[in-house]
Amino acid sequence: MHMADALISPAVGGAMWAATAGLTIYSARKLKQEIDDHKVPLMGVLGAFVFAAQMINFTIPATGSSGHLGGGMILSILLGPHAAFLVMASILTVQALFFADGGLLALGCNIFNLGFFPCFVVYPLIYKKIIGAKPTQSRIFAGAMVSAVLGLQMGAFGVVLETICSGVTELPFGTFVLLMQPIHLAIGIVEGLATALVVIFVWKARPEIVEMAGPLEAVPSRSLRKVGLGFLVLAVTTGGALSWFASTHPDGLEWSMFRTSGKEALEPPEHGVHSSLAEIQKKTAFLPDYDFRKEGARTESRAKPRREAAESAPAEQWPAVSAGTSVAGIVGAGITMAVAGLIGFGLKRRQQNKS
């Protein structure tokens, strides 16, 4: 089961989508440079293979449950990192569309967690190092096990970070991590075993397949555009999601001013240059106090001491929720549902009358 849309916020979803889209375009470009055109049907069929292989389960003794193959590592071994990433992305897309396994907005997160970490991090930096120049059975076994475990740990941690940053679930970070990581450690061991056995079988039958992945770059080439994209993504995430958690307490300057003068900011004088400039600023600021303009608060200036502001407006909650009109909300929700049902019913009748 992959991440669902219900658990992420648009900021996190959008940021991960940006990262995934960038990686997809990068992988596609890299693939074009390889003149090996027999990879096109190979990628498609291997994607279908991973899908089919995930449907074949094996029982795990003494637990009564069963496990199955992952995909990222086998694909990386057979195709190389760029093609493997594209294949993983396509598999996850089909799963999201047809099996409701993972949401469309969360697809960016899922592709990143399950594609980027195995293909671009674990495969070049860990698997290749363990395998070395001449693979032997024990090296393949160790490599597959370690890669699967580490890849899954990273993926699971990615899920934790994305969910926490979205702020929809109440699970605290520590609990979530303690929940996810050990389970995925167990899953990783099982998956590593499965991957190792399959790869060893294939390697014994046709060794050239396991060694056939194309020339490999240990470190992805950096370009200024990519660095810029990375920063843009970071900025969006920080501004969008992390800003909710910005403290509502006064900042250092306001705190010290309050201590010394009883107010958090100086009041501008009533007349003169100051006041006219202040008027202009009030009119033009479309995000006063980093929040949307409140209709009633247009005449309030920031100079008002915080205590007074707190009495005149409802107390700032963190995060801000209004709960006073809840009963009306429920009544209205019921009416809305009824209206939606009636519309559907009416449309159905019209359709039946037409045919």
Place this chain on the structure above:
Amino acid sequence: MVRSPAFSFSERCAVATPDASAFDISYLDILSSRDTSIHRLDPRAKLLTTLAFIVVVVSFNKYAVAGLVPFVIYPVVVITLGDLPLGYLLRKVLLAAPFAFFIGVFNPFFDREILVRLGPLAVSGGCLSFVSIMIRFFLTVTAALLLISTTGLNGVCLALEKLGAPRAFVVQLLFLYRYLFVLGDEATRLTRARSLRSFEGRGTGIRVFGSLVGQLLLRTLDRARRIHLAMLCRGFDGEVRLLRPLKFTGMDLAYTLGWSTLFVLMRLYDIPQRLGTITMELLR
């Protein structure tokens, strides 16, 4: 593969046999080839509307419950006009529900601050956010299923390509879809043969699995080579060309803009709130 906590393993196995999944996909394929007003729309319009829907639904704050309800109008209209089977879609959504459920169900334990009072009942913030998560889940998953059942994967791939996705990725999706059925059949034959030959659970362990899947992989690689040769015989030169003309008509524009405007309006103005307040005023 990153999976949710272990208790979903057995649920997954109950459904994920090769033939069950292949049947599922082909049924959705049949649904997408019907001919209704929704099916005739340009796939780009449907894709963009679905994405707008999901983004707006997910943008509500975590305690929003009543405000999400009007969004039900989109699935209702599409299912009705598209002549889609409601029971089947609901079952698919329920099958996917455990993941969101088991994450959200912790919320009432961690967030006990009372936010809402309904007469004698005090509802905590955790309960509100849990209900919100489930509503959000239902809406977003239904939107994705509606997209695929009214458009089909070919349509979605066309839309993606016209909207700028890399050609290699779209080609990969199309190939994957094509060979899913073929390899699903192979996997079905393999599992059936294994279960017919394994008495008292012998042969279902990981060693046999390794050779089984290894065999499947070798056969797959051979098949890939045969496909490549067949493509070369038919003139393949390394570049795949997609030749289906798409026309974006006024109807498609109206569909996309109309729905998007409605979503934004429903996001900004809490309709259940207003309806409810008016009703309560009238009742007094």
